[in-house]
Amino acid sequence: MKVLAAMSGGVDSAVAAARAVEAGHDVVGVHLALSRMPGTLRTGSRGCCTIEDSSDAQRAANIIGIPYYVWDFSERFKLDVVDDFIAEYTAGRTPNPCMRCNERIKFAALLEKALDLGFDAVATGHYATILTDENGNRELHRASAWAKDQSYVLGVLTAQQLAHSMFPLGATPSKALVRAEAAERGFSVANKPDSHDICFIPDGDTRGWLADKVGTATGDIVERDGTVVGSHEGAHSFTVGQRRGLHLGTLADDGRRRFVLEVKPATNTVVVGPKEALAIAEIAGSRYTWAGLAPEHPDVAFECEVQIRAHADPVPAVAQVLDGVDGSPELVIRPHSPLIGVSPGQTAVVYIGTRVLGQTTIDRTVSALPVDASAGVSVDASVTA
Structure with a gap:
């Protein structure tokens, strides 16, 4: 098959691309440029899809011996992931940008372009498994190693997308084995830290990032009966279940901690109460x-x-x-x-x-x-x- 290997610049996607080649497929590597902002170079192990990652992916592709390209998906990423993230928080909801990225970028925009160019499948470094039932229907399953299983963030894939997806790492028992294989192959990313946090918020300060995008507005933090127990600078900075960062001036009557129960963007109000609620x-x-x-x-x-x-x-x-x-x-x-x-x-x-x-x-x-x-x-x- 003709396979497009999505190479993020991490160890998983590099090994996945190499395995696709060894399985006999005609493989081309591609890195997705998702941001044009100059300040998105990796700091520590935060973030992903940065300039540094692009270079790491190219070095791995050179070792594997496959063609390598960088595709600019920054505008699509901004519209479908970043703007969606802002809109969801502004509406009082808690979005998952990784789900949206998989849904709308890696397995919609990327796969669509790959099929248009004549590729049969897109391979990624996700830890998940595709099985086929007795009638030939493809099914998405958890990876063999639950500690690294990533099937949750792939739950947005449809039957059509599964038909053109490939996850070469799904049966690998541990991440340690993938790193060891990368070292044997001579990949410089063998010991590269995993990315974490939201890739377009590389310093990890979601509250500050949102405040910069949508501004601040003082509002009330209230108990369930409407009693005002504190104030905040923007309801969009809170999520249901949050305990830290409330900065309440008074203790609850029972002395127990309060949690965010509801975010009301229309009134810029945050409702708090006991954990059982x-x-x-x-x-x-x-x-x-x-x-x-x-x-x-x-x-x-x-x-x-x-x-x-x-x-x-x-x-x-x-x-x-x-x-x-x-x-x-x-x-x-x-x-x-x-x-x-x-x-x-x-x-x-x-x-x-x-x-x-x-x-x-x-x-x-x-x-x-x-x-x-x-x-x-x-x-x-x-x-x-």
């Missing part, structure tokens, strides 16, 4: 997709597991597609035990065993704490973004 009995979203073959009867409740963060443990649940308040279908997920600190904007990925069945961006949550048990609180049992 974070318990969520139901999540739902209309922006759902299936990673491969969809359930035969998605409107019939089925047992599954749901994962709401990249490094969270999966939780047993029941899911089904139902008509939402406005009549449009939404994927409704009810965990057997309440989820803690879920925010609209997060991604819920549904698994059956090791298989990724699909995902949805969470539009609304339903509290596990009955309204009549919350002592006249002002937070609704159903919180909708």
